[in-house]
Amino acid sequence: MTKYDVIIIGAGPAGYTAAVYTSRANLKTIMLAGDTPGGQLLLTSEVENFPGFRKGIMGPDLMTEMKAQALNFGTEFRSDFVTKIDLSGITKKVWVGKDLYESKVVIISTGASANWLGLKNEQRLMGKGISACAVCDAFFFTGKHVVVVGGGDSAMEEATTLAKFADKVTIIHRRDSFRASKIMQDRVRNNKKIDIILNTEVIDVLGDNFVEGVTLKDTVSGSESKLACGGLFVAIGHTPATKLFKDVLTLDGKGYIKSKPTTETEIPGVFAAGDVSDSRYRQAITAAGEGCKAALEAEHYIENI
Ligand code: NAP
Numbered sequence: 311m312t313k314y315d316v317i318i319i320g321a322g323p324a325g326y327t328a329a330v331y332t333s334r335a336n337l338k339t340i341m342l343a344g345d346t347p348g349g350q351l352l353l354t355s356e357v358e359n360f361p362g363f364r365k366g367i368m369g370p371d372l373m374t375e376m377k378a379q380a381l382n383f384g385t386e387f388r389s390d391f392v393t394k395i396d397l398s399g400i401t402k403k404v405w406v407g408k409d410l411y412e413s414k415v416v417i418i419s420t421g422a423s424a425n426w427l428g429l430k431n432e433q434r435l436m437g438k439g440i441s442a443c444a445v446c447d448a449f450f451f452t453g454k455h456v457v458v459v460g461g462g463d464s465a466m467e468e469a470t471t472l473a474k475f476a477d478k479v480t481i482i483h484r485r486d487s488f489r490a491s492k493i494m495q496d497r498v499r500n501n502k503k504i505d506i507i508l509n510t511e512v513i514d515v516l517g518d519n520f521v522e523g524v525t526l527k528d529t530v531s532g533s534e535s536k537l538a539c540g541g542l543f544v545a546i547g548h549t550p551a552t553k554l555f556k557d558v559l560t561l562d563g564k565g566y567i568k569s570k571p572t573t574e575t576e577i578p579g580v581f582a583a584g585d586v587s588d589s590r591y592r593q594a595i596t597a598a599g600e601g602c603k604a605a606l607e608a609e610h611y612i613e614n615i
Contacts (some may be wrong), residue, residue: 314338314413317391317404318385319568320420320551322349323594324584326376327601328417328608335385335609340386340413344407347389348373349421350585351594358449360594372594397580400615403523414615415579415608418567419601420551422540422592426544427459431515439521440542444471446594447543451476454540457524459512461485465545466494473503474544480505480537482512484529515542550586562591573604579611 316332321343332339346352358366367375381387381500394405397416404411423540424442432440441447444458444467452475458468461483469479481498486508488495490569498504500600507526514525516536523538551567559575559582560568566589569575569582583604584597 311410311412311534314340314386315612316340316415316417316605317342317402317411317413318417318419319348319404319554320344320418320584320586321347321377321387322351322373322419322421322584323376324421324586324597324601324604325419326373326380326416327382327598328419328583328605329385329601330376330383331602331605332417332608333380333385335605337609337612339380339384340388340411341380342392342404342411343387344391344420345389346374347377347387350423354359356450357446357594359445368402377614392554395554395558398592400579402579414612415581416529417573417604417608418555418575418580418582418586419584419597419602419604420586420595422548422550422566422589423545425547425549427512429512429514431517435515435517435521435542438519439517439540440515440544442544443592444468444543448472451541453477455480455538456541456543457482457539458543458545459514460545460547461484461488461490462547463494464547464606466490466498466543468543468545469498469504470494470501472541473501476503476541478503478505480507480539482507482510482524482526484511485509512542530537537540548585548589548592550589552586562589572602573607579608579615581607592599 315337316339318341396403455478516523567582567587569587573581581604583600
């Protein structure tokens with residue numbers, strides 16, 4: 311068993327930023343990072359909106375830099391999944407298989423992942439015209455026709471953002487009405503660049519090396535058709551990685567940890583930062599900001615126990 315001041319579970323921008331801050335504050339810190347440290351940014355190509363990189367930076371490179379920065383300050387790192395937790399006492403207990411780690415503070419930054427459609431060619435064309443983040447990638451679709459799938463606020467927002475760059479945006483939704491708020495629907499309906507196709511599912515994505523079109527299925531008649539396009543944005547929700555915490559922390563209706571307006575959870579000494587507790591902004595920079603907040607709040611908590 312090894313004792314730490316801070317255990318950080320999950321290694322994306324929130325976790326790495328928290329680690330930089332806690333290690334730099336001389337708090338003995340370990341990150342338990344799961345098997346894909348870096349999280350969603352590993353699926354992104356160029357990140358152009360993270361301040362400090364005027365030419366942009368590749369998502370995986372940004373994560374490599376953040377990790378190196380945390381390690382420089384003494385953060386320990388293990389690339390395995392946490393299997394069990396006991397956060398109830400003043401000493402927090404975290405297991406990776408049979409290995410027990412103890413700490414004064416746990417920062418949860420396990421992130422969330424975009425839901426995908428599960429199409430035959432979806433994974434193959436990931437990052438080659440398929441995206442789940444218009445704020446990140448819309449610029450790359452300048453002048454193209456792009457399809458957005460979904461009927462919630464995210465789909466409306468993705469379409470509106472994309473319409474600033476793309477020539478044409480087509481929202482495809484499986485039902486006859488959107489669940490998005492009226493104001494966001496109105497924004498879409500008033501945008502001349504945006505078309506809407508209802509009662510339709512995207513059943514495959516086409517293209518050899520880049521998206522060239524989608525196969526559609528009418529959910530009423532069952533008939534299939536093809537639609538040419540140069541990009542596919544999937545906006546059908548995200549799933550936060552909170553399975554481990556569902557019995558010990560309050561989650562909201564969508565499974566996100568409740569930890570606002572600070573990063574404190576209802577358990578003293580347990581903080582949540584980044585997409586695991588944020589269904590709204592979901593940006594690398596907001597996650598990093600929350601990682602910083604969690605670290606400062608953790609430091610303050612440790613000083614006072
Ligand atoms: P959401 O509200 O859960 O909507 C997901 C949409 O995807 C639904 O229309 C759903 O269809 C569709 N969908 C789900 N699975 C599908 C599948 N397998 N195939 C095809 N379509 C599928 O998710 P969200 O839009 O990401 O929003 C999440 C939360 O963030 C919401 O509370 C939202 O209000 C909030 N948000 C707010 C803003 C804002 O205020 N600026 C922006 C973005 C998000 P059905 O309708 O048929 O179920």
